[in-house]
Amino acid sequence: MRTPDRDQRGPAFTALCAALIIILAAIPVATALSAHYVVLPNGTAYRAAIEVTDVSRYEFADIGFMGENVPVEVADVQLTGNCSQCQFNWSRPWGAPSRIEFAKGNYTVSYTAPLRDNNLQDVFTRAYYVNVTIPHEFDVRNPLLAGISQGANITRHADNSTTIQWNKTASFNVRFYDPGREEILWFFLQFMGILVLVLVVIPYILSMKKTD
Known part of the structure; x- marks a missing residue:
């Protein structure tokens, strides 16, 4: 005698599933933030463009031997986002890395920084899509001279430049070499x-x- 009730709940359940699918499809899919690095032709510096979200400051630091934050001297710092001319203020605490401060929001921080020993590395507080471009003057194919952290996709282009990508990583390291x-x-x-x-x-x- 309960069979008719189950028959009635069947279409209702199907409609509920369809409604959930529509609702989930309407929710924007969260994508990983991206960080792009371009090694300059002389190999002594790089240009970075790093996306940040829901923040009000950005610190310029590298990783020390013991994992500590080491100040990095940067140049040509730019802040872009939903503003015609994004303003920021410099803050240089004594003995600590310098940083820029700005109105809280989503931005891309771009800057140029020095590079030592043909080694580029960075650490993030969350997973990032990372893209590193190395000019044709350098190479990463010889494992005795190069070093690349795990999970990388390496592409050698026709002009002998190299692109290294990580789809989702909280840190990366690239060591390259010259001829x-x-x-x-x-x-x-x-x-x-x-x-x-x-x-x-x-x-x-x-x-x-x-x-x-």
Whole structure:
């Protein structure tokens, strides 16, 4: 006798599911913030453009040996967002990294910073989409000289520039090299090969002949 009730709830349940699908489709999908880095041709600096949301300040710091914040000297700082000329104020606490302060909101912070030892790294407070562009003067394909944190997608372009991407990461590290370092590496490997041949292989062969 309860079968008719179940038949009535069936269409109602289907309508409810359809309504939920429509509601969920109407909710904007949260996308990861993005951070873009371009290594300059001389390899001594980089240009960054980092999205931030619901913040009122941005600190310019690098990662120290012990994980501490190390001040970074930046130049050509720009703040863009839903404003014609986004204004900000500098704050330089003694002994701490400098930072800019602005009205709370969503922005893109752009700046140029120095680069040391052909190594670029950064840490975020949340997952980011990260894009790093390396000019044609440098390479990352030799694992003996380069170093790239896990999860990266590497693309080598026709002009020999390289793009490295992480779809969702809270930190990244890229170490690249120039042709000069690769030449030194191959020279060193060849030299070590000759030493092994002279000091190990040849004496071993001679000793085997004496034994015979």
